[in-house]
Amino acid sequence: MLTIATWNINSIRMRLPLLLSWLKETAPDIVLLQETKTSDDQFPREAIEDLQYNIAISGQKSYNGVAILSKFPLEDVTLGIPGFADDQARYLEAVTNGMRVASVYVPNGSAVGTDKYQYKLTFLKHLYAHTQTLLTYDEAFVLGGDFNIAPTDQDVYDPEEWHEKILCSTPEREGLRSLVYLGLTDALRALHPHQKELYTWWDYRRGDWQNNFGLRIDHLLLSPQAADHLTEAFVDKNVRAIEKSSDHAPVVCGINCFM
């Protein structure tokens, strides 16, 4: 079985010791990282390569930044969404072990109605168009990352408080839903359709982690060829519980080998 994880790590340099111990302990085959928050020359390559991972990165100073770690060679690495001129490092795609994977960090959007919100919707439109192209390849493909969107009220600890707020507004949800309706499977929800309190992000403020005030905004979206072999999916809350962790927990899925 192949395990694939996505994790908004909130600074790869700040989180390096935690990442290394997590990699040693859980040994995922492929890891999609977001918010590495560093330029490529500052990326801690060696420490991760020492654990037998190949690395592809699209970094940026201070903000954003995505990476792919894989136990297998990384081929056909693509930086950015093809056809979308974006000066922010938010999308990275590669082929590894015969499977296409992409790490995406969808813009947060700040607040509904702002310029950043518009940029979020534009980004989603381009992600939709590119995903549409990828699905014509009829191959195993995993699009994972921090989408900064809670798909439904089921994915929010207090839907009334979050009603039409950023991460939960109808246009954002429609953007994500249209993407999924191209034919992708939301791995975590597909295997746990009724599970309550299935969250991936807890705000650092107000003691939200301690109160389990979370939202499910990180997703692993699988093409049909990948979804057919999906065996498990879970949120790794253990690592979120550790002191000085990221505000996001990893989402992990298992895919039966089919090559």
Next chain:
DNA sequence: ATGGTTGCAGCGCAA
């Protein structure tokens, strides 16, 4: 409480 915390860069901004 338009608050709270964190990371980066270098004390304001993004999340």
